[in-house]
Amino acid sequence: MSGLPVATSRETAREVGSIAAAYKGQVFWTVVLYTIASAAGLGAPWLLGELIDSLDAGNTSTVDAIAMAVAGFVLTQALFSGISHYVSSRFGETVMARLREEFVRRSLALPLSTVERAGTGDLMTRSSRDIAQLGQVLRRAAPESFVCVLTLVLTLAALTLASPLLALVALVTTVPVLWAPARWYLRRAREAYLAENATYSEIAEGLAATVEGARTVEALRIQRDRIDKGQAVIGKSYGAERRTLFLRSVLFPSLDFGVTLPVAAVLLVGGLMYAADLTTLGAVTAAVLYINQAGEPMFMLLAWLDELQTGDASLGRIIGVGPIKQATVDEKRPAPQEHGAAVRVRDVRYAYNEGHDVLHGVSLDIAPGERLAVVGPSGAGKSTLGRLIAGIDSPGMGSLTVAGHDLRDATLEELRREVLLVTQEHHVFLGTVRDNLALANTSATDEQITEALTAVDADEWLASLPHGLDTVVGSAELKVEPARAQQIALARLVLADPDVLVLDEATSLLDPRAARHLERHLATVLSGRTVVAIAHRLHTAHDADRIAVVEDGRIAELGSHDELVAAGGHYAALWRSWQGN
Numbered sequence: 021m022s023g024l025p026v027a028t029s030r031e032t033a034r035e036v037g038s039i040a041a042a043y044k045g046q047v048f049w050t051v052v053l054y055t056i057a058s059a060a061g062l063g064a065p066w067l068l069g070e071l072i073d074s075l076d077a078g079n080t081s082t083v084d085a086i087a088m089a090v091a092g093f094v095l096t097q098a099l100f101s102g103i104s105h106y107v108s109s110r111f112g113e114t115v116m117a118r119l120r121e122e123f124v125r126r127s128l129a130l131p132l133s134t135v136e137r138a139g140t141g142d143l144m145t146r147s148s149r150d151i152a153q154l155g156q157v158l159r160r161a162a163p164e165s166f167v168c169v170l171t172l173v174l175t176l177a178a179l180t181l182a183s184p185l186l187a188l189v190a191l192v193t194t195v196p197v198l199w200a201p202a203r204w205y206l207r208r209a210r211e212a213y214l215a216e217n218a219t220y221s222e223i224a225e226g227l228a229a230t231v232e233g234a235r236t237v238e239a240l241r242i243q244r245d246r247i248d249k250g251q252a253v254i255g256k257s258y259g260a261e262r263r264t265l266f267l268r269s270v271l272f273p274s275l276d277f278g279v280t281l282p283v284a285a286v287l288l289v290g291g292l293m294y295a296a297d298l299t300t301l302g303a304v305t306a307a308v309l310y311i312n313q314a315g316e317p318m319f320m321l322l323a324w325l326d327e328l329q330t331g332d333a334s335l336g337r338i339i340g341v342g343p344i345k346q347a348t349v350d351e352k353r354p355a356p357q358e359h360g361a362a363v364r365v366r367d368v369r370y371a372y373n374e375g376h377d378v379l380h381g382v383s384l385d386i387a388p389g390e391r392l393a394v395v396g397p398s399g400a401g402k403s404t405l406g407r408l409i410a411g412i413d414s415p416g417m418g419s420l421t422v423a424g425h426d427l428r429d430a431t432l433e434e435l436r437r438e439v440l441l442v443t444q445e446h447h448v449f450l451g452t453v454r455d456n457l458a459l460a461n462t463s464a465t466d467e468q469i470t471e472a473l474t475a476v477d478a479d480e481w482l483a484s485l486p487h488g489l490d491t492v493v494g495s496a497e498l499k500v501e502p503a504r505a506q507q508i509a510l511a512r513l514v515l516a517d518p519d520v521l522v523l524d525e526a527t528s529l530l531d532p533r534a535a536r537h538l539e540r541h542l543a544t545v546l547s548g549r550t551v552v553a554i555a556h557r558l559h560t561a562h563d564a565d566r567i568a569v570v571e572d573g574r575i576a577e578l579g580s581h582d583e584l585v586a587a588g589g590h591y592a593a594l595w596r597s598w599q600g601n
């Protein structure tokens with residue numbers, strides 16, 4: 021199982037840039053408000069230095085005025101900090117909403133085969149844990165880090181004004197001590213957090229598979245095996261968590277040291293300077309207060325770096341899900357005037373695992389509106405061919421077009437309009453019958469939904485429901501029988517009304533008589549659409565315009581029922597044994 025892709029650091033940086041550009045106004049006001057709040061915080065130490073110098077000079081008349089001014093600065097800082105927090109939280113929530121919506125769009129635009137290969141656990145973890153982690157970064161880490169940087173720059177400027185020499189002492193004792201551990205940490209953190217998050221996906225995937233397959237696990241008595249597998253993944257996750265914990269346990273003590281050292285150095289050098297009459301007591305006091313004040317943002321900034329790293333890893337996982345393929349107005353293809361599209365398959369090869377082709381150069385032309393049945397032994401490659409025609413997988417070699425278009429270039433909307441696949445697996449979502457059917461066509465009226473259910477012989481079932489289309493289905497109490505779910509899936513197909521339909525054993529759960537009745541009824545409703553019907557029951561083949569017999573990944577026979585029976589090949593043998601049964 022291969023996980024979904026993760027965006028590179030450059031791609032996440034580009035995404036952050038595009039978010040900042042999209043919310044210029046909010047970013048601007050957040051910066052302005054935080055700058056005012058941070059600048060106001062610098063007034064008090066300066067004034068306290070002034071106060072000490074005045075008292076040192078025996079002047080007490082300015083004490084009240086300075087105390088009032090200090091109170092004014094403190095109040096201004098508190099007020100603007102509050103407003104800044106409010107503005108940045110709103111900004112964070114807005115961006116989160118945008119990212120969540122984008123994540124859903126990206127996930128829905130993923131090719132089914134990609135989701136199948138990645139497993140649902142990865143998507144689930146990205147949509148829950150990663151989004152929550154990113155929310156924490158946007159709401160707190162990003163604005164707080166910004167405030168820390170701003171406060172540090174302004175504090176350094178104020179410190180330089182108070183005493184350039186002491187500012188130099190502070191810089192010399194801080195930067196090298198913090199630089200080395202921060203650099204060491206940053207070089208390792210992204211990879212380590214990505215690895216940690218990937219293990220959460222694996223845990224979720226394993227749990228989801230065990231829960232979904234609980235019956236099979238019970239039947240095969242493989243509980244121990246599932247538990248062992250779960251524990252192995254948890255062990256891996258524990259290892260990944262220990263790695264990030266190790267990184268943090270090196271970073272944080274270094275930060276503590278790097279923040280305390282300059283205070284001691286400035287006190288020492290400032291004391292010596294004062295003793296040598298090179299500075300005033302007020303300047304040393306202001307310098308020490310500034311450095312002390314800078315300690316907290318410095319420590320916080322490096323601590324937030326940790327959060328920013330996890331946020332970066334989460335953003336990479338969220339936007340890495342895939343680009344959103346949207347047709348521009350020019351690219352949009354005109355809707356076909358008539359239903360039914362030609363399917364052209366040319367020398368198509370396909371392998372699930374490299375080097376093991378399951379289709380060995382299939383070529384096939386299906387005319388618009390033709391019904392082609394595909395028959396053949398189990399494992400011959402019929403479903404694989406169906407998935408390729410439906411655009412779920414792309415051919416490894418060769419070309420495949422529907423109405424002249426290569427499905428690889430199609431947007432999700434175009435794909436939906438052009439070709440749909442119905443297999444034996446169907447899901448009935450918890451909701452009303454109407455909601456379940458309108459999934460295929462959100463603008464469908466009640467009348468159209470009823471007609472679609474009639475087309476698949478489910479009209480009597482609908483009439484028997486206590487609240488008709490408003491009846492809620494899909495929960496444990498209102499479970500829909502698998503055969504009924506198959507009818508619902510086919511009714512969705514009628515509502516979606518694509519040009520090409522691929523039916524892979526789509527009526528296999530119905531009894532043969534009901535299946536044949538449904539297929540004939542459906543054929544009338546869908547007349548004119550191109551249909552590829554993969555079938556085990558040969559009555560489907562008998563009713564089709566042409567039949568393709570697939571054997572060992574190749575088309576072994578192709579022709580109408582009568583032609584193939586007359587030819588006396590594999591199909592004729594199959595038909596004889598089917599009739600015998």
Ligand SMILES: Nc1ncnc2c1ncn2[C@@H]1O[C@H](COP(=O)(O)OP(=O)(O)OP(=O)(O)O)[C@@H](O)[C@H]1O
Nearest residue numbers: 372373378396397398399400401402403404405570
């Ligand atoms: N997801 C997959 N990963 C790997 N191999 C696969 C996968 N799906 C199918 N195969 C293999 O590809 C080959 C063709 O399978 P396919 O399902 O297309 O055959 P089929 O003719 O539809 O069989 P059936 O009638 O049993 O459904 C088989 O050997 C099968 O084991």
